[in-house]
Amino acid sequence: MLPLIVVATHAEAERLLDLKARVVVSGVGVVAAALATMRALAEEGAGLVISAGIGGAYPSSGLRSGDLAISSRIIQADLGAWDGQQFLDFDELGLSILPDSSHAGRFAAWGAAPEIARRTGAEVGPMLTLSSVTGSAEAAAALEARFPGALTEGMEGAGIAHAALLAGLPVLEVRGVSNAVGPRDRAAWQIAQALQATRRGVETALEVWSEGRT
Template structure:
C-alpha cells in the first residue's frame, strides 16, 4: 500500500522520515494541509492519505497525554455560521464544501481505521479540525454537545480529507495526544510522548514491528 503522510511541521516530519511512506510537510491549518495534499496526490499515486501529528483530547474521551487516537470520521467543525448562541453547520445553511453535491465537511475515514485502532491499542472515533484551537472549558463542552463521541482536536485533518476526497483517495487521521482540550496549560503538555504514540500508530499502519 502506497501511503502519503501529511504533517504540519518539519519537526514532526523528522521523526517519521525513515518510515516506508511519502512524508510531506504542509504547514499549519486546513488550507495549508489541503494544498500540500492536493499537490502530492497530483504528482504520484497513493492508496491512502494520512494526516498525522499531535492533538488535544476532549474531556470525557478517556484519553490522556501519550495515548493514541485514530479517526472514524474527520470533521471540519468550525465551518458554518453563528446565530446568537447557536452554531449552524453547512447542512443547516444549505451550503456545501463541494461545487456540485451536498457535503457539510464530514469526511468518513478509511475502512480499515477500526481494525488499525484495535491492532495498535488506539481509540477510534471522530477527529475534529478547527482553525483556532479550543482554549476554554466552555468551548470544549460546546463541541462535545455537537459531537458526543469526539476524541481529538487538530488543525489539518479536514484539509487533508477534502483534498483526498477530490482525488478519490481514502483518508485517515492519526493523532498522538499531547494535552487536554481546554485552557492552555503548557506545563501539562506531553509532546514527546504524543509524537511517540503517533509513530506507533503509523508503524502499525505500515506493518512495521
C-alpha cells in the same frame, strides 16, 4: 504507490521519515494542509492518505497524554454560521464544500481504522478540525455537545481529507495526544510521548495497508 503522510511540522515528520511512505510537511492549518496534499498528489500518486501528528484530547474522550486516537470520521467543526448562541452547520444552512453535491465537511475515514485501533490499543472515533485551538473548558464542552464522541482536536485533518476526497483516495487521521483540550497549559504538554504514539499509529496503519495489497 506509496502511501502519503501529511504532517504540519518538521518535528512531526522527523519521527516518520524512515517508514515506507512519502512524508510531506504542509505547514499549520486546514488551508495549508489541503494545498500541500493536493500538490503532493499531483506530483505523485498514492494509494492512501494519512493525516498525522499530535493534538489535544477532549475531556470526555478519556484520553490522556501519550495515548493514541484513530479517526472514524474527520470533521471540519467550525464550518458554518453563528445565529446568536446557536451554531448552524452546512446541512442546516443548505451549503456544501462541493460544487455539485451535498457535503458538510464531515469525511468518512478509511475502513481499516477499527483494525488499526485494535492492534494498537487506540481509541477510534470522530476527530475535529478547527482553525483556532480551543482555549476554555466551556468551548471544549460546547464542541463535545455538538459532536458526541469526539476524541481529539487538530488544525489540518479536514483539509487533508478534503484533498483525498477530490482525488478519490481513502484517508485516515492519526493523532498522538499531547494535552487536554481546554485552558492552555503549555507546560503540561507531553510532546515526546505524543510523537511516539503518533509513530505507533502510523506504523500500524502502513502495516495494515500493506497487508491489504498482498
